[in-house]
Amino acid sequence: MRTRSETGRTHVVIIGAGFGGLHAARRLKKADVEVTVVDRGTSHLFQPLLYQCATGLLSQGAISSPIRHLLRRQRNAKVVLGEAKNVDVAARTVAVERPDGSTMTIPYDHLVVAAGMRTAYHGCDDFAEFAPGMKTLDDALAIRRKIIGAFELAESLPDATQRRPWLTFAVAGGGPTGVELAGQIRELATLALENEFRSIDPGEARVLLLHGGDRVLPSFSPALSRRAQKTLDDLGVETHLGVHVTGVTADQVETTTKSEPHEITHYEAKTALWTTGVEAVPFAAALARALGVEQDHGGRVPVEADLSVRGHPEVWVVGDMSSRDELPGVAEVAMQGGRHVGAVIAHLAGGGTDRAAFRYHDLGSAAYIARRHAVVQAGKLQLSGYLGWLAWGVIHIAFLAGMRNRMGTVMNWSATLLTDSRRERAITYGDPETARQPYR
Ligand SMILES: Cc1cc2nc3c(=O)[nH]c(=O)nc-3n(C[C@H](O)[C@H](O)[C@H](O)COP(=O)(O)OP(=O)(O)OC[C@H]3O[C@@H](n4cnc5c(N)ncnc54)[C@H](O)[C@@H]3O)c2cc1C
Known part of the structure; x- marks a missing residue:
């Protein structure tokens, strides 16, 4: 089989190191593949505790972990800092914009997209x-x-x-x-x-x-x-x-x-x-266009039972960004989806041909009030x-x-x-009336 890595092993490119991407990467640890994890940030973020960071209870370091550190013992994985912008499905490459404005073109055999959602203002x-x-x-x-x-x-x-x-x-x-x-x-x-x-x-x-x-x-x-x-x-x-x-x-x-x-x-x-509310990050639109599929109302990308995209068995979408059976946008769906895709890719890379369907096991949900x-x-x-x-x-x-x-x-x-104290209340200089965010 033709492969897209320098070593001749199957090259799996994962976009996003949130819950879905990280669990897909980890599941591939022992597989005969090369893994490249691309994220626009340097850390895996635990979003469920963001509000405790916002209200001075936890530091940003407590709710995030460097992606490189989390994957340090996984010799077949490397990490790239940059924002995925486009996909060329014919050439099987993904274009990644680096923080210095340059573009890196990364070839893949399997592309796993787990880029999540962003805040939606519903036209406002x-x-x-x-x-x-x-x-x-x-x-x-x-x-x-x-x-x-x-x-x-x-x-x-x-x-x-x-x-x-x-x-x-x-x-x-x-x-x-x-x-x-x-x-x-x-x-x-x-x-x-x-x-x-x-x-x-x-x-x-x-x-x-x-x-x-x-x-x-x-x-x-x-x-x-x-x-x-x-x-x-x-x-x-x-x-x-x-x-x-x-x-x-x-x-x-x-x-x-x-x-x-x-x-x-x-x-x-x-x-x-x-x-x-939330909507898919902008990369979802570029991906859907390249794959010739239609996004759902929240911008999510439709997937088949195994979480690959129809007509493109080498492209997978997991977590919040994937649209399937009204699965809720929660961390457990993303983690289980990531692990499922990692397992199927490992199986295929080892010469197998089965593509198992994804089955979500609902472990419940929780919310903190006080x-x-x-x-x-x-x-x-x-x-x-x-x-x-x-x-x-x-x-x-x-x-x-x-x-x-x-x-x-x-x-x-x-x-x-x-x-009763909260020590993580440091704020950076800025205007409290506005909130400028680099990623909208
Ligand atoms: C405030 C808040 C509280 C929550 N509380 C809970 C809870 O209590 N329980 C629960 O189960 N779920 C909760 N969730 C939902 C849960 O966090 C998400 O379902 C989960 O994070 C989805 O995982 P994911 O991998 O799909 O995406 P994410 O975890 O969002 O990860 C996406 C990753 O992709 C990266 N990325 C995005 N675009 C690009 C690009 N173009 N190129 C490269 N990288 C990119 C991002 O930087 C990010 O690292 C909460 C979410 C929020 C926002």
């Missing part, structure tokens, strides 16, 4: 400047700058009327990310910042959770949604259901009631955060409150990449529980 792209989403480390750090900066600016203002917009935080979206973020801002304000300011009372921070549905956490059972709502209420989060965010500026958020479109409300809020309160749903098992919180902690530590990050996170959580 002008909101992005003032309401960052939460998908990348840059997003988490921009959000941290906005939140911490808002308390600092409020402290320096002479009267309550001027301070109020700085102490009002509007979170759009009542899914897990919005709920976690809203809860954490209240906990930051009422516990960690409690005695640190002289003019303001951080506990007066108003946190608005603005959600289009009729209950928060719609992907969980109604009973768990109710329990989550009760915890949010007890924390002091102000939830507004059945509303769309229809306007965001530097100092105002506008909502429209879904059932009464003429009912428009304006909130004076200097901080708006956006968690209402300290000692989380919800966990796995089949018939439903946990909330303290038990849910313990289970949530164990699950997240188990999936965090790297022993050092696991140990550091456990120590950090313990210290925060014992002292």
Whole structure:
């Protein structure tokens, strides 16, 4: 067989070192192949804890691990820093833009695409400047700058009327990310910042959770949604259901009631955060064009039962970017999909011909609401409150990449529980009114 690596072994190029890409690469460790992992960043990011980085609980190092370090013992794998831009399916090459602007053309025998999603503004792209989403480390750090900066600016203002917009935080979206973020801002304000300011009372921070549905956490059972709502209420989060965010500026958020479109409300809020949706990263469009397939409504690329693309058995799409059977966009789908594709490629490279279908084993989902309160749903098992919180902690530590990050996170959580403090509050210089993100 003709191969595209210098050694004559099958060359597998993996785009993206998130959950899907990393697990595909690891599954190929013992296979007779060469692996090249391409990512636009240098780290594998644990997105489920981004909100803890954004609210000063964990450092960016605690929720990310260098890709090179994670693959250091895998002799058949190398790492390339760059953003995949295009694919030539006839030549079997992928064009990668390097940080210096140059383009690298990488030949492949198998191409595994696991490039994930980005924040979607549903046609309201002008909101992005003032309401960052939460998908990348840059997003988490921009959000941290906005939140911490808002308390600092409020402290320096002479009267309550001027301070109020700085102490009002509007979170759009009542899914897990919005709920976690809203809860954490209240906990930051009422516990960690409690005695640190002289003019303001951080506990007066108003946190608005603005959600289009009729209950928060719609992907969980109604009973768990109710329990989550009760915890949010007890924390002091102000939830507004059945509303769309229809306007965001530097100092105002506008909502429209879904059932009464003429009912428009304006909130004076200097901080708006956006968690209402995702769409495939731009590379998905280039890939779909090159492969001659149509993206779904979220920009995902359709795949066959084995996760390869119809008519292109050497191109595979896994994780959030692949569109198949309405599988949820969660880490476990990406990890299992990555491992599945790695196994099939290893089998083919070893001379096999079978291409097994991908079967997802649902291990459940979890969302953190507040300290000692989380919800966990796995089949018939439903946990909330303290038990849910313990289970949530164990699950997240188990999936965090790297022993050092696991140990550091456990120590950090313990210290925060014992002292109520949050030490990861460093912000870079910048304008807290805007959030500029390099990857949109
Ligand atoms: C805030 C938040 C909280 C979440 N909480 C949970 C949770 O509690 N439980 C759960 O199961 N799931 C959760 N998820 C979802 C989960 O993180 C995703 O389902 C998972 O990350 C998808 O993995 P992936 O490999 O498809 O993509 P990703 O993990 O997003 O990885 C994509 C990788 O591709 C890289 N990339 C993108 N474009 C290019 C390009 N053109 N060239 C090169 N590299 C590129 C990116 O840098 C990234 O490293 C959460 C997501 C977010 C954002």
